[in-house]
Amino acid sequence: MSDLPHIFASRPSRGRFLERATFWVFRLATYLVLACGLFVFGDIVVKGSGTVFQREFPFVNTTFLTHSPESLYVFEYKGQKHEMGDTEFRAFREKEEADAKVAGQPAPKIKTESYVYSAGGIWPCIVGTVLLVVGSMTIALFLGVSSAIYLSEYARDGRFVRFIRLAILNLAGVPSIVFGLFGLAMFVLALKWNVSLIAGWFTLAFMVLPVVITASEEALKSVPKGFRDGSLALGATKWQTIRSNVLPYALPGILTSSILGIARVAGETAPIMFTAAYVVRDKLPWEVDKLGDFFFQGVMALPYHIYVVSSKIPQNEYTERVQYGTAFVFLLIVGLIAATSIVLRNKLRGSYKW
């Protein structure tokens, strides 16, 4: 018995060592990604929450969330250091000037340093972003689901359909700035919609369309054929079948894909900077003379605002607040919209399980 060689190789074998080493490389790579993500998010959350939240009641900086951006004025007056937004500063100066007039003194000279957009809030940007997301996703879902239904349910598989699919795949790879230029050429200039909400909607919708179409097609294909056959065998038309016995079951899948779309639509700056976004706009979107104007006005948007405040104004302790605060709010909003879609999807999925 003992003369025989051991049937198992002694450990640790070479193969085992190699396996461990490889495994550790993979593990470290994962940790690195995680660390990067945590750093970025942590940085934004830590610094941004200082702007958005506050110690006193109501614990949320309502000014930041509900006011328009203003310039920040920093100045020393009568030995005291002040930081004021535009409106506040003007009132302060007028009051001081009035006081001086009453006292018979010359108007006080207030020497200020000013920083644009660093006071006030980002309310118009929030509104603009929400409008852009809702509008463009509505258009993208309508167009995307319609064409997905056509491609997967009606169209006969042939050279033409294969060509369309190839085109859709290619479209998915086009950089967002190209979509922006397309939107500028097509909607802003050719259709003369100017820089407007509707031009932004369509540009963003076209950008996410490939994702929506591909995912919708997958979702439609994953609905078992038996449901279609069963419905058709009961004397339903193809459209009745799709409407009441295919689409409801594909909806959770379609929504899942549209969640990705939402994050992209909300986050892309390039497509909207030529088509829909204003650097600053005093009026809120609903302050229009007639309903038609609603669609043809430019809006402020969070990603573009972030771009503006982070690249067009100096970086210092006064501007930092609005930079990080905006990024933080932006993350929150994207997260909120995505969470809503996930809840909606899970609810639908719960009622249609097979």
Add this chain to the structure above:
Amino acid sequence: MVTVTPSPSLTSTAAPMETPAAPTKFSVTVPPASAAKSGVATTLINIENFDFYYGAKQALFDINLKLDDKRVTAFIGPSGCGKSTLLRCLNRMNDLIDGTSIKRGSISIRDVDIYGRDVDAIELRKRVGMVFQKSNPFPKSIYENITYGLRIQGVKTKSRLDEVVEKSLRGAALWDEVKDRLHESGLGLSGGQQQRLCIARTIAVEPEVILMDEPCSALDPIATSKVEELIHELKKQFTIIIVTHSMQQAARCSDKTAFFYMGKLIEYDDTRNIFMNPANPQTEAYVSGRFG
């Protein structure tokens, strides 16, 4: 030839449904005397010189077959012999497959050519229902499953729908098992119950013919015998055509059996003759399990 009572033609839109005498009493409608077991069967479906192609490939060769009214006819034969294809031709489900074509021949139901220009396949399928191999209840409640066909036809009256649900479920011998959970998902039922739900869903639109494509191939023996029992009950009211791979099932359930091989109808006769004394040696080889 026994004359049959005229029925609404296949081309009529929204086939009117017979209303039961008393709304609270559900009984199986007594079949007309012509369909009595001992009586002479009348031909309901007439298939003549039927050639069918999938693209360039011929799937059915010169099929001539007369299917009896209010009887069970079994289609048997090895896989790929064309029996399912022929079955799906009877309610034009094959229309939905690309590249299919009929090069010759006709199928008529009550002397109406179902491939005629004035016949709408949608209307045809309301009259010729189908139950599939894999039970396919919709991921909806039992109630919604049964009422699906009627809702498609635009029936909305709650009392009417309630009535049909009970009648259909009783007809499919499922009422007692599910009456307390009509609003639960049809997918919560067992395999056999699901298949009976599909049968109930089919009879809810009151077709004349029910096509069954291997309805028991995914069921255990007990569920199978329940479905077979049901088939025996249903033939009082409906003409049933069943495709099956189980020789025993064909023997047990059917009145007549058609044996197909390589797209051709080899033999068609009373089931007892097919199994006791088949005329064709190929039939005998197949039914006795020594084929090929």
Add this chain to the structure above:
Amino acid sequence: MKRFFDAELENFRSNLILMGETSIRQVRDAVKALVEGDIALADRVIAADDEIDNFEIKIDEEAMLYMNLRAPIATELRLVIVGMKASHDLERVGDECTTIAKRAVRLAGLPPLKPYIDIPRMADIAIEMLRDALDCFLNGDTDKALAVVRRDAEVDAINKQLYRELSSFMIENPATTTRALELMFISKSLERIADHACNIAEEMVFLAKAQDIRHREELKKGTTA
């Protein structure tokens, strides 16, 4: 669970029982016709044999159809097989009755050789054996069936005794030969009927217990295991 073709099986069973009852009636009538010299009754017995023949054909047909279409197994399979065999035995019983009736017609005009005592006794035993075998079919009482098998010896003994008796008649007075021979054949027929009753009883044991006791004397002794 009830199946839609259970009725067929019930029908099959009741046909077999009806056939058994008819056969018993035939035995009784044939012997009665002999004893009472009733030619009309004898003729009726001969005519009624068609009934039994039809039963056999019907039962065979039903059995074959059932085996063919319903794929019976276990008890059902035994029932169908036993039904076919028992119907064959009963048909043979019917044939023996016809023979007895024909001989009864021939004997009717002639003076009796001796009072009919042994032949009615044999007939009674044979009828009882048939009835017990049928009872076993109805209620599965295998003890009763085994008793039937054992009773066969009684009939055999009477048959042998009659054979000797009738042989001596013939030797003493050749004029009695015709009548004695007829009686001998009648006795033989009754003995055969008892044999068929035995077969049926054995078949019923097979039906109830799936145990073949034919030609296995040890199994016929006491109650079966």
